Amino acid sequence: MHMPKPNENRNSRCIILGCGGHGRVVLDILRTMHTYDIVGFLDSDTSLHHRRIDGVEVLGHPDEMMAIREEHWFDCAVVAIGNNGVRRGFADHLQASGIELVNAIHPSANIAQNASLGKNIVVAAGALVCAHCQIGDSVILNTGCIVDHESLVGTATHICPGARIAGRVTLESGAFVGIGATVIQSIHVGYEAVIGAGAVVIEDVPPMSTVAGVPARLTHTANATSQKNSWLISELDRAEQIARTTRQTDPTPKPVS
Ligand SMILES: CC(C)(COP(=O)(O)OP(=O)(O)OC[C@H]1O[C@@H](n2cnc3c(N)ncnc32)[C@H](O)[C@@H]1OP(=O)(O)O)[C@@H](O)C(=O)NCCC(=O)NCCS
Known part of the structure; x- marks a missing residue:
């Protein structure tokens, strides 16, 4: 795989953390902005790994972020998780890992x-x-x-x-x-x-x-x-879970390499 060098003249490469409903909204926004190349999603739901959502691959678990970065390279990220506390926690973690957080506007x-x-x-x-x-x-x-x-x-x-x-x-x-x-x-x-x-x-x-x-x-x-x-959060998580299993991912899952 071609790994762009950091100083190449190019769009920044961006990863989206979370591929639920909010993640899909963020993908749409980033595409509309034309500022970033979308590298993929990260999501803790392993059943979605290596599937494609709106043409973008779910590359793996957030815990594997640094290894995934070695393989696919990304400069920046947006944490696209609806739950306020979880979103904040992941954002802190990414910043501590030296990954730039960017805005999707x-x-x-x-x-x-x-x-x-x-x-x-x-x-x-x-x-x-x-x-x-x-x-x-x-x-x-x-x-x-x-x-x-x-x-x-x-x-x-x-x-x-x-x-x-x-x-x-x-x-x-x-x-x-x-x-x-x-x-x-x-x-x-x-x-x-x-x-x-x-x-x-x-x-x-x-x-x-x-x-x-x-x-x-x-x-x-x-x-x-x-x-x-916590009840509200778990209800929202449950609703999100149900939506995930019923929503279509793209038809042909990419084989796990
Ligand atoms: C208010 C809310 C957080 C739930 O609160 P809750 O206290 O757990 O709700 P309950 O189901 O226990 O309801 C308690 C009472 O408030 C009422 N109630 C619940 N939500 C209400 C609302 N939005 N407006 C008016 N009354 C509401 C219920 O009818 C119930 O009344 P009752 O005691 O007379 O039967 C929730 O209903 C809500 O509005 N969430 C926002 C959802 C949203 O905006 N989603 C968008 C996502 S992008």
């Missing part, structure tokens, strides 16, 4: 010139980031969400499709804003808090709690939520 997203962005950020199609926002590392700004002026979005937060964050909101690290939720101006959302789908948040949200409804009310406080969130 769909060309139709609109980001203010004076907004600041960290690393390993995914900004999906149609998302808007307004003036003076600060977006931390490993954040997902999902399809069509809005983050209005001067908002602070902490590390490994996920703002789901169509959610709207008004001006001067703070989302602490690991917060999850459900699909279509609205957070009014100047609200403070604590770390790892969960905001239910379609909620309208008009009061600060304590860390690790869950709120839902219009207006949003506390459904679980921190202690209950640490259990409830």
Whole structure:
């Protein structure tokens, strides 16, 4: 296999960690950007190894990353895992291994010139980031969400499709804003808090709690939520697992060499 030398005049070679639903979105974004050559996916689900998803091979397990890098060479990576804590953990691991984390930003997203962005950020199609926002590392700004002026979005937060964050909101690290939720101006959302789908948040949200409804009310406080969130995480993982087994990979699996 041809291994491009680091100083060759070429696109950077990028690997995607995670080939679930979010990984597929990230692949589409990276292809649309035309900035990176996609080397392959890594995924802990061994049943997907050496299969192709949208024409891209699942090269192996994240634990084998350095050996895979020797064989296929990549400069950079995006961690494309929906779960906030897991995404953050892998991002830390990759950085510690000296692999550059890059952002996947769909060309139709609109980001203010004076907004600041960290690393390993995914900004999906149609998302808007307004003036003076600060977006931390490993954040997902999902399809069509809005983050209005001067908002602070902490590390490994996920703002789901169509959610709207008004001006001067703070989302602490690991917060999850459900699909279509609205957070009014100047609200403070604590770390790892969960905001239910379609909620309208008009009061600060304590860390690790869950709120839902219009207006949003506390459904679980921190202690209950640490259990409830693990339930939510395992439910999301289970849903992802089912989706993986039912979704098509590309028809002809490549033989294991
Ligand atoms: C809020 C949420 C996190 C679940 O919280 P939960 O506390 O585990 O939910 P439960 O199933 O125990 O429901 C508790 C109560 O809240 C209600 N509820 C749950 N989700 C709700 C929501 N989004 N809005 C309003 N009420 C909701 C339930 O109907 C239930 O009401 P009841 O006690 O009167 O029967 C979840 O429903 C949700 O909205 N997740 C976001 C999913 C999402 O945005 N996915 C997009 C991925 S990109």
